[in-house]
Amino acid sequence: xxxxxxxxxxxxxxRGQQVTLRxxxxxxxxxxxxxxxxxxxxxxxxxxxxxxxxxxxxxxxxRFSGLQFPNYSSELNxxxxxxxxxxxxxxxxxxxxxxxxxxxxxxxxxxxVL
Amino acid sequence: KNEVxxxxxxxxxxxxxxxxxxxxxxxxxxxLHWLQQHPGGGIVSLFMLSSGKKKHGRLIATINIxxxxxxxxxxxxxxxxxxxxxxxxxxxxxxYGKLTFGQGTILTVHP
Numbered sequence: 001x002x003x004x005x006x007x008x009x010x011x012x013x014x015r016g017q018q019v020t021l022r023x024x025x026x027x028x029x030x031x032x033x034x035x036x037x038x039x040x041x042x043x044x045x046x047x048x049x050x051x052x053x054x055x056x057x058x059x060x061x062x063r064f065s066g067l068q069f070p071n072y073s074s075e076l077n078x079x080x081x082x083x084x085x086x087x088x089x090x091x092x093x094x095x096x097x098x099x100x101x102x103x104x105x106x107x108x109x110x111x112x113v114l
Numbered sequence: 115k116n117e118v119x120x121x122x123x124x125x126x127x128x129x130x131x132x133x134x135x136x137x138x139x140x141x142x143x144x145x146l147h148w149l150q151q152h153p154g155g156g157i158v159s160l161f162m163l164s165s166g167k168k169k170h171g172r173l174i175a176t177i178n179i180x181x182x183x184x185x186x187x188x189x190x191x192x193x194x195x196x197x198x199x200x201x202x203x204x205x206x207x208x209x210y211g212k213l214t215f216g217q218g219t220i221l222t223v224h225p
Contacts, residue, residue, distance in 0.1 A: 042215035105157040
């Protein structure tokens, strides 16, 4: 059973650019949640994807968008990057049939916006 | 007031000491998570519990649903326990993947 993986591990972009982050869910999991963790803060919920549909969104602007594929892997896209987007981006996978609240986290992607 | 509050924010201990980290929450929940985050970022799930107590090695987690309070205990602490410990609760209703996190407790265990 493979765990949750994320790519890339680190990324440097400049203000105004666009970025795509990727997450592969744990085997058998059909739900992926994305979180943003600014330095020194707890993670903040961005959105969740369940069976390829967005299923809940936190307080993030529309320039944060996502996608989930038939194999349940997911992408997080951020357009028009701002300096405050610099953070660790975490994804977590889960599955309703296996205790719907238990989530398994990936190692994160650290994004730096210059 | 945050939905999830942790205390203390920083904790320093000597190797072998008994550690307690507290978490209080203001919403009704079905379960509470305790997570560990090491420098570098990766988060590891330690416990998910909805009642009573769970134990894993030197870690013990307890929860009192009526009082909306949970504690994480570490017995015989070791320098490798140094990390940020975070409690989190589901607050998304049907969006059950939405966790609201506490601000974390930074634990440093000295040899």
